[in-house]
Amino acid sequence: MEPGTRLRRALWSAVIFLAVIGVAVALRRIVHLWPILTRGYVPVATTSNPRAAQFVALDEIFARHPILTSVHIVPGLLFMVLGPLQFSATIRARHLRWHRWSGRVFMGCGLIIGSSALVMSFTMKSIGGVNQAAATILFGAFFLYALCRAFWHIRRHEIALHRQWMIRAFSIGLAVATIRPIVGMFFATSPWTGLTPYEFFGTAFWIGFVLHLIAAETWIHATLPRRNAIVENTVVRRG
Ligand code: HEM
DSSP: OOOHHHHHHHHHHHHHHHHHHHHHHHHHHHHHHHHHHHHOEEEEEOOOOOHHOOOOOOHHHHSSSHHHHHHHHHHHHHHHHHHHHHHHHHHHOHHHHHHHHHHHHHHHHHHHHHHHHHHHHHOOTTTTHHHHHHHHHHHHHHHHHHHHHHHHHHHTBHHHHHHHHHHHHHHHHHHHHHHHHHHHHHHHHHHHHOOOOOHHHHHOOOOOOHHHHHHHHHHHTTOOHHHHHHHTTTTBBOO
């Protein structure tokens, strides 16, 4: 059975909420990096507060790589703004030209985000160590693969398969926003669990990415046209 209107609304609300988180984290990081990009890096004074020190240490990682981080987060900001618009059926139906052009920008942003994520994973010190790097390498590579598959299918006018791969790519990109509240929960409970950011960051990344992959596959499956359910790779050709 096709998912009902309520479920669609709930999903849209979740997507918009996560996109807003994504925009906020990208903007916060851009604001933090701006003086470093314009005036150069100045080491931050150390703090005796152990909690504040954890956040300072996180900011320091990105402050030491302002250009690479900016190459990742500026397209990340656009990705969060354009993504929900790309999935709007109303925009697709009424403004197809706009959908195509913004789709190209979205795809370009995705390729830069994914490639820079891989470079960051290999060259920058991850706060969650090798566990976090493993998650970002695996899902960064999958994200790039999904985008390329989506592009390949649309060039062949295979709309249904294009849609499926775009859902996978967008869902993985959006996971970055879900990871923030998960990290927040780990931080909030750390006085009781005793876990340090080094220990929980990687786990938070795995949880976020895997949850989004499951959500994407569930949605794709739930919205599969009936004829596709019988012959899975049915190609819906345009016009
Ligand atoms: C598959 C997609 C993505 C992967 C694999 C990925 C991976 C990464 C990696 C490896 C880092 C460095 C983390 C560290 O060294 O501790 C990072 C940082 C960051 N990423 Fe992504 N990223 C992805 C998508 C996005 C998107 C779509 C956004 C849009 C908002 C984004 C925003 C950021 C921000 C703002 C940072 C700086 C950290 C912060 O401010 O908390 N990323 N990402």
